[in-house]
Amino acid sequence: MTTEKGGEGVRAVDRALDILLAFKAGDRGLTASEVLKRVDLSRPTLYRLLRTLELRGFVASSGEPQQFQLGPAVAHLAHVWTSGLDMATLAQPMMHRLWEKTGETVALLVQQGRDRICVAELPSAHPLSFKRGVGHRERITLGASGKVVLAFSPDAEHYLAELVTDQDRQAYRQELTRIQSVGYAVSKDELIQGAVAVAAPFFTGGSKVMGSLVVYGPSARVDESRIEKIVALLLEESSELSKTFGL
Known part of the structure; x- marks a missing residue:
């Protein structure tokens, strides 16, 4: 049971990283449909992961229709990486x-x-x-x-x-x-x-x-x-x- 849950957690992390890497330089904002064209996920899974990423500051959303962009947590990591x-x-x-x-x-x-x-x-x-x-x-x-x-x-x-x-x-x-x-x-x-x-x-x-x-x-x-x-x-x-x- 523990091994199965661990495997599910790794897959969730892998999918979340796929979402973050789907954003490219020049993207001002992507709708959920646009993100889905770049990652192989179901819509419910995408929204669940986007909500988690947004809560942790890795993604921000705004507008109508809703658009997503990279959040301040990504900028923080970039700053830490560049400084090192x-x-x-x-x-x-x-x-x-x-x-x-x-x-x-x-x-x-x-x-x-x-x-x-x-x-x-x-x-x-x-x-x-x-x-x-x-x-x-x-x-x-x-x-x-x-x-x-x-x-x-x-x-x-x-x-x-x-x-x-x-x-x-x-x-x-x-x-x-x-x-x-x-x-x-x-x-x-x-x-x-x-x-x-x-x-x-x-x-x-x-x-x-x-x-x-x-x-x-x-x-x-x-x-x-x-x-x-x-x-x-x-x-x-x-x-x-x-x-x-x-x-």
């Missing part, structure tokens, strides 16, 4: 491949409030090169590595208040829109004279932008043709990094 990640360690394979293929300095930066901070860096072996160092902090609004994060952030407007004029803010918004459309950012001579930075964003589960993967080099070596090659490599490795973080 050693991003610098997980990013090492992608960073090393970029370093080997470009020969330039490669860095990983994450957003911390109004700043972005370097959490890992592989300096170029060239005598003429640029590096910022682990722990270097700069405003999120400055440079390719910051702008590429803001371009994919829902809170970008919050950071534009520090820009002096309406014209500056409008020009900055246009630049963020362009960066979002191409998926990367390039800056030249913006923070260091003679330096070129090429950056791509990386994301965690739920498509939340966390930071940027960046290649730095001198303009004497990083011309337009090399930028194109670096962009292709960056987009490939930043995509792999996002997969590692569960996008």
Whole structure:
């Protein structure tokens, strides 16, 4: 009897997980009928499990007809998981491949409030090169590595208040829109004279932008043709990094 009940409990957990995994990025809300198209459950079983998940905060419902979406308990678990990640360690394979293929300095930066901070860096072996160092902090609004994060952030407007004029803010918004459309950012001579930075964003589960993967080099070596090659490599490795973080 105990074994049978235990088996039923495991099946219930398995089915509940199937329901949670049925939600995809971009789903604003699913009706019960839409969920049923994604999971192999009877309608009574689905409603029973949805009620349990809602009581524990893993699902929330609203509207008429009733729609379901992931609840705050899922966000809590995502926060706990993300906080426990050693991003610098997980990013090492992608960073090393970029370093080997470009020969330039490669860095990983994450957003911390109004700043972005370097959490890992592989300096170029060239005598003429640029590096910022682990722990270097700069405003999120400055440079390719910051702008590429803001371009994919829902809170970008919050950071534009520090820009002096309406014209500056409008020009900055246009630049963020362009960066979002191409998926990367390039800056030249913006923070260091003679330096070129090429950056791509990386994301965690739920498509939340966390930071940027960046290649730095001198303009004497990083011309337009090399930028194109670096962009292709960056987009490939930043995509792999996002997969590692569960996008």
